[in-house]
Amino acid sequence: MFRLDAEHILRPVRLGDGAALARAYLANREHLAPWEPTRTVAFFTEASQEHHAQQCVSDAASGRSIRFVIESVDGEIRGRMNLNNIVRGAFWSADLGYWVDASLQGRGIATRAVGHIARHARTELRLHRLQAATLVHNLGSQRVLASNGFEQIGFAPRYLQIAGEWQDHLLFQKLLEDDGDRR
Secondary structure (H helix, E strand, O other), X not given: OEEEEOOXXXXXXXXXXXXXXXXXXXXXXXXXXXXXXXXXXXXXXHHHHHHHHHHHHHHHHHOOOEEEEEEEOOOOEEEEEEEEEEEOOOOOEEEEEEXXXXXXXXXXXXXXXXXXXXXXXXXXXXOOEEEEEEEOOOHHHHHHHHHOOOEXXXXXXXXXXXXXXXXXXXXXXXXXXXXXXXX
16 A cells, blocks of 8 residues: 555455445546547446456466556545556566556555555566556656656557547556666
């Protein structure tokens, strides 16, 4: 668990988060729609989100991914931070994804949370690098990444299907060893 400010913590997804996740996604449905894949009605249900929470716990136990929530003092979920596709072997890398509640935009929550995730990836998971992709026009997310030492490494045409269309993305990476703690 990481403290982000006086009202928010960052913690791993756990069993029982389904109801709060469903509320968070419903509250941010319009806010997230331009930045995420098209979601079915079922996605926003408590049952679907509890199934997702179960998958998150299972994936964390197997080392495939670690997914976090931003939780407010009232117990509500206000965002997500995900380390997906954790690869060991010669790569030692993971994909970073995140979103923050519309009401928290511009308060530095995402920037602080990404910083905590990067340190966790370096010190606890011993990863070599994180990579992230943003829509070309997602300047806010690009600022969050730049503030945390990510550098742009490429352009990927029609990279992901977002909001129902294959959309171009900018690719970023952070070499975690550059923050110290070299192997």
